[in-house]
Amino acid sequence: MKNALPFHRSDVGEEEIAEVVDVLRSGWLTTGPKVREFEQEFAAVVGAQHAVAVNSCTAALHLALEAAGVREGDEVLVPTMTFAATAEVVTYFKARPVFIDCVQDTLNLDTDRIEETITDKTKAIIPVHFAGHPCDLNKIQSIARAHNLHVIEDAAHALPARYHGKMVGGISDSTCFSFYATKNITTGEGGMVTTNNAEWASRIRMMSLHGLSRDAWNRYSSQGSWYYEILSPGFKYNLTDIAAALGLAQLKKCDRFWKARERCASLYHEGFQDLPEIMCPSAASHVQHAWHLYVIQLDLDRLRVSRDEFIRQLQQAGVGCSVHFIPLHLHPYHRDMWGYRPEDLPVSSMVFQRILSLPLYSKMTEDEINRVINTVRTLVKKSRR
Numbered sequence: 241m242k243n244a245l246p247f248h249r250s251d252v253g254e255e256e257i258a259e260v261v262d263v264l265r266s267g268w269l270t271t272g273p274k275v276r277e278f279e280q281e282f283a284a285v286v287g288a289q290h291a292v293a294v295n296s297c298t299a300a301l302h303l304a305l306e307a308a309g310v311r312e313g314d315e316v317l318v319p320t321m322t323f324a325a326t327a328e329v330v331t332y333f334k335a336r337p338v339f340i341d342c343v344q345d346t347l348n349l350d351t352d353r354i355e356e357t358i359t360d361k362t363k364a365i366i367p368v369h370f371a372g373h374p375c376d377l378n379k380i381q382s383i384a385r386a387h388n389l390h391v392i393e394d395a396a397h398a399l400p401a402r403y404h405g406k407m408v409g410g411i412s413d414s415t416c417f418s419f420y421a422t423k424n425i426t427t428g429e430g431g432m433v434t435t436n437n438a439e440w441a442s443r444i445r446m447m448s449l450h451g452l453s454r455d456a457w458n459r460y461s462s463q464g465s466w467y468y469e470i471l472s473p474g475f476k477y478n479l480t481d482i483a484a485a486l487g488l489a490q491l492k493k494c495d496r497f498w499k500a501r502e503r504c505a506s507l508y509h510e511g512f513q514d515l516p517e518i519m520c521p522s523a524a525s526h527v528q529h530a531w532h533l534y535v536i537q538l539d540l541d542r543l544r545v546s547r548d549e550f551i552r553q554l555q556q557a558g559v560g561c562s563v564h565f566i567p568l569h570l571h572p573y574h575r576d577m578w579g580y581r582p583e584d585l586p587v588s589s590m591v592f593q594r595i596l597s598l599p600l601y602s603k604m605t606e607d608e609i610n611r612v613i614n615t616v617r618t619l620v621k622k623s624r625r
Contacts, residue, residue, distance in 0.1 A: 245611060247560030248422045251497060251602045252486075259485040266481075271449070274481035278488050279432070282417075285400070285491065286409025288434035290441035293484060294448050297396045297418035297431040298325040299477035302332055303447055304414040304433050305364065307440040308390040310335050314363040317389075319349035320567040320588045322368040326394050327568050330366075336578070338362070339569050341585040345522050346370060347535065347595075350587070351379045355387075364390040369398035369408060371564070372424075372530025373523060377403050377411055392416065399424050400498050402528035409434045414444075419483075424497055424532055424602075425490035427483035447474040500602035501531035504609055508534055508598065511613030517542045517620045519594075533564055534600040536616075537591060545623045551596055557615045562597045 263274055275293050283291035294300050310316060312334035318327045320339040327337035338357050340349045347370045354365065365384060367375040377391075384391045393408065395401070396418035401408040409415045414437070419430035433444050446452065451474030454465065490497075505521075512518045519537040523529040538547055545553070547563075554561050567588040569580035582589040598612055 244558040245560055245599060245608055247562050247597070247599050248601050249603050250421060250426060251493070252426075253489075255492070256486050256489040259489045260482055263481050263485045268481055270480050271478040272481045274484040274488065275479050278479075278484035278491070281488060281491055282432055283434060285494070286407045286415070286434055288410040288415070289436045290438060291432055291434045292441055292444045292448060293479040293487075294431045294433065294477040295479050295483075296325075296429055296477075297394070297416050297420070298329060299448070299475070300416035300418075300431040300433040301325060301366070301392065301394060302329040302475070303444045303477065304392045304416055304435075304440075305329055305333065306447055307435075307437075307443045308364050308392060308413065310363050313361060315359060315361040316363060317354065317357055317365040318568070319366075319368050319370075320569045320585050321347050321349070321370060321565060321591075322394065322568065323396070323565055324568070324571075325396075326366055326368055327574065335363070336361075337568075337574070339567075339574070339580065339585060341587045342370070342567075342591070344537075344587055344591055346373045346524075347521075347591065348373060348375045351376050351383070354380070354383050358383075358387050358389075362387065362389060364392055366392050366394050368394040368396075369401055369530070371521060371533035371535055372397045372401050373521070374398060374401050374403040374408055374527045381412065390414075396420075396423065397532035398530050400494055400528070401530040404526050408530075410436065413437065414440060419487055419490075422601075424501070424530060425487065425494050427479070427487040427490070430479050430483050430487060446471060448477040450474045450476065497602040498530065500604070501600060502529070504600050504604050505529070505531045505534055507606070507609045508600075508613065511610075512536070512616065515617065515620055517624065518616070531600060534598045535564060535595050536598060537594040538596070540594060542625055543620070543623045544625055547593055547596060550619060550623070553619050554596075554615060557619070559612055559615050560599055563592075563595060564597045565592075567592050 330337040391412040393415040414435040419427040451472035
């Protein structure tokens with residue numbers, strides 16, 4: 241559609257292009273000095289002792305669980321309101337993802353439901369900071385300590401989020417970030433694991449490149465040796481220097497990107513505050529919301545249209561939108577494999593019918609934000625009961 245407003249637009253400038261060109265001219269394209277620099281800079285930003293760059297957040301989660309010792313027959317607690325990868329990586333070990341319902345306001349996992357799902361097979365919990373709003377990590381970690389569980393944060397949405405003043409990334413056993421094209425900073429495809437555990441960091445680094453005793457940088461640089469040993473059957477999850485160069489330039493702009501996203505969210509709040517048909521996302525006073533997504537909930541009792549029809553009309557008006565997420569327990573694989581029914585996780589099943597994500601990205605202009613606001617308001621008024 242002509243003049244359609246996209247759901248996302250990447251914010252890449254001349255700085256990123258220059259960084260990538262420098263790498264191309266250097267002759268070192270795969271994992272090397274730029275990756276190490278990116279890891280060091282990222283660890284410093286989030287306040288972690290160690291960071292290991294990988295090629296996706298899925299890889300990060302997989303490696304973090306492997307370092308935590310998850311094995312066949314174990315159970316890992318996962319919020320149902322998340323993307324496929326959070327539970328998918330658990331099944332890589334022939335372990336079981338056990339789903340937890342969400343709370344309605346932030347759509348984060350309901351911490352009051354955690355203990356009832358713990359069994360003697362439970363090994364870890366993966367809290368997901370939905371849309372960029374940090375979970376209640378104090379309560380989660382208290383429960384985890386009481387039951388000897390590892391906490392591995394899925395922070396795909398949560399850069400740069402803060403919890404009680406502390407950056408997400410240096411708080412739990414490990415934290416996994418995404419640099420996918422739509423994320424708050426991007427490397428095109430990519431991810432990062434942060435941890436304060438030196439042994440875990442070493443294990444994750446080794447397993448990210450075939451379980452070799454030396455990575456490509458060490459083997460082929462002037463300081464390295466041709467000799468290596470296979471210490472464990474690992475994976476091909478390493479990040480390239482080309483991607484890391486892009487990430488370094490983006491990381492320098494992270495705070496500016498966040499301020500632009502926060503401003504967009506604030507304008508949305510103001511634009512919808514007088515509409516009882518719309519529930520806007522909230523942010524607790526003790527957190528810094530990363531504002532990766534702006535997810536509204538429609539009060540369907542006040543409207544004559546479904547969420548799906550509302551989305552169709554938004555798209556027809558030229559406003560891109562999406563849904564985050566279809567709860568995992570409603571998908572055929574998990575439903576059939578583990579026997580979940582919609583009513584087993586009632587809040588997630590209910591809000592799924594109401595949620596939709598509006599455009600939110602750092603390059604949005606005020607005119608574009610107002611266009612979204614005015615289009616939503618027009619559709620709400622037209623569809624009121």
